[in-house]
Amino acid sequence: MTSPPSVVVVTGVSRYLGARVAARLAADSRIDRVVGLDPHEPPTALRELLADVELIRADARAASGALADLGAEAVVHLAVTSAPDGQHGRAAMKEQNVIGTMQLLAAAQAAPRLRKIVVRSSTAAYGASFRDPGVFTEDTEPRAVPRGSFARDILDIEGYVRGFRRRRPEASATVLRFAPFISSTADTTLTRYFAQPVVPTVLGRDARLQFVHVDDALEILHRSVIEEHPGTYNVAGAGILTLSQAIRRAGRISVPLPEGTLSTLAGVARNVGVGQIGLDQIDLFVHGRVVDTTRLVSEFGFTPRSTAEAFDDFIKGHANGSSITADRLAAAEGAILDGIRRVRAGASAGGERR
Amino acid sequence: MNGNGHHPQQPAAADPADPVDVWDQRVARGLAFLRRRFAGAYEVDEFGFDRELNDAVFQPMLRVLYHDWFRTEVYGIENVPADGGALVVANHSGTLALDALMLGVAIRDQHPGERHLRLLGADLVFRVPVVSELARKSGATVACNPDAERLMSTGELVGVFPEGFKGIGKRFADRYKLQRFGRGGFVSAALRTGTPIVPVAIVGAEEIYPILADIKPLARLLGMPYFPITPTFPWLGPLGLVPLPSKWLIQFCPPIPTEHLTDLADDPMVVYNLADQVRETIQATLLELLEKRPDPFGL
DSSP states (O other): OOOOOSEEEEEOTTSHHHHHHHHHHHHOTTOSEEEEEOSSOOOHHHHTTTTTSEEEOOOGGGHHHHHHHHTOSEEEEOOOOSSOOTTTHHHHHHIIIIIHHHHHHHHHHHOTTOOEEEEEEEGGGGOOOTTSOSSBOTTOOOSSOOSSHHHHHHHHHHHHHHHHHHHOTTSEEEEEEEOOEEOSSOOOHHHHHHHSSEEEEETTOOOEEOOEEHHHHHHHHHHHHHSOOOEEEEEOOSSOEEHHHHHHHTTOEEEEEOHHHHHHHHHHHHHHTOOOOOHHHHHHHHHOOOBOOHHHHHHHSOOOOOHHHHHHHHHHHTGGGOSSOHHHHHHHHHHHHHHHHHHHHHHHHHHHHO | OOOSSSOTTHHHHHOTTOHHHHHHHHHHHHHHHHHHHHHTOSOOOTTOOOHHHIIIIIHHHHHHIIIIITOOEEEOGGGSOSSSOEEEEEOOOSSSOHHHHHHHHHHHHHSTTOOOEEEEEOHHHHHSTTHHHHHHHTTOEEOOHHHHHHHHHTTOEEEEOTTTHHHHTSOGGGTTOOOOOTTOHHHHHHHHHTOOEEEEEEESGGGTSOOOEEOHHHHHHHTOSOOEEOSSTTTTGGGGGSOOOOOOEEEEOOOBOOGGGGGGTTOHHHHHHHHHHHHHHHHHHHHHHHHHOSSTTOO
């Protein structure tokens, strides 16, 4: 068993996941130095978290010098965004995801002391097709190039990792295909979607969804750096929720729209800057996405909490937008049952009097 | 009558079969079911199978068709294993795949273990909105080897119709003539997991929507595998979707063990021969069943 790397570079520390991973690595005494690489200044909310992390404000282009100078032994690549942000748009997203990964991996390949990369990927790597198997294992190949921009970026990113593996066969490469993140506080396109009081869905489709709790994702990322787990792994909570079931559990009201209408409305909403439902989400809502995590559990010796448990945590944090809660339903059930009993008791009493 | 004389609890305790209380329980059960559905408090497996919805809604509806409309008789249910994985292979016919649904009801109803049949459907089924979700909730998934093997290795009873659209889309003149079995992908899935194969012959589905002609250009235009002309469709519009009330017989044949062939799952000759054996068994059983049922619409 090799020792944990002494110098670790983490990309994307200006965002929630990157900042958390960097902070946790910095707190681990087995690691001497944690360097955060990000072109953006971390927001003040995350600044405190990053107290023990050295920050380098530079994009991946500048990474080639930095990785070699720092003597980086491991790179954790988390600067992968799942949706274009309002200010910079899709072009910036692609620049960061695809070009950023390409440059970072090129730099990693040239860094002499580097012996490990850990890359954030997504279960979107399996694409979305009607001929897909119901459950994806890591060996499943996507049947068609997906429509969603994030899914296409993920395929490109994994392509660069394959190239890295070929050129640096002695270095270990861990690719983690995460299901959508969820927790009481996580803020992603999907959590914002489920947080709305009224939720648009695709008419006639009830996708099977999986989530992974952010804390479990952090644990897996941490173990990937400290321990040796080369290979590609699905990271998701066991079990599934269907979209309608998730909406009901969250106490939201769903509005099913035909797929075309939903795409158009989502496009219009995106252009005006409300809502972020893109083709990635619509593909997910039409096809669903379920992965097998046997390989993860046996390799890491860690079982993420189930999809239902992870979603329960989200519900706890977002109770104020719900209209149909389990308590209200139970109260309604009791009231109706009592009402029926009273009416029938009245009717039978009336019948007996006669 | 006066109720002053006895304790209010007494009548219920003294007479458990009191119809009033039976209805009270039914109402309470129904409301609890609705509450669970509206709260999302039910379990769905990774393929989307919703056991509660299936048992409470789908099966009772299909049972009416199974019992009262098709008067289905089942033979050899003991050939379906009591537990563990098994691959049920049947002939396919009837324009709309009602035979798959009736096979599911037959096993759920007649098998002592009340087992659920997990059907493998064509990808076309999963392309169509609403239909795709009904299929998934009733336990079906896309017919592909990864899903079939996953279901069988977790001990599920898997149902497959190797004839596919060639079977249900054939003309009435070709009834009860088994079509090609494809490449025998179902056999290699069974071999790889060492799952026994149970051949099944279904008689009755051929007569429900007899296809007199198939308008291929129209089918191509609509993206369907066939466009059937039956005595009632499309002439009677939606009424043409009412199946004719034929008499159904379902015979389960003795299981074919495959554990000893697990290493040969990639041997095309072994796979082909086994597929052929299954096909011959079903064809021979079909002919036997037809002799038992001289009148397709008899009682």
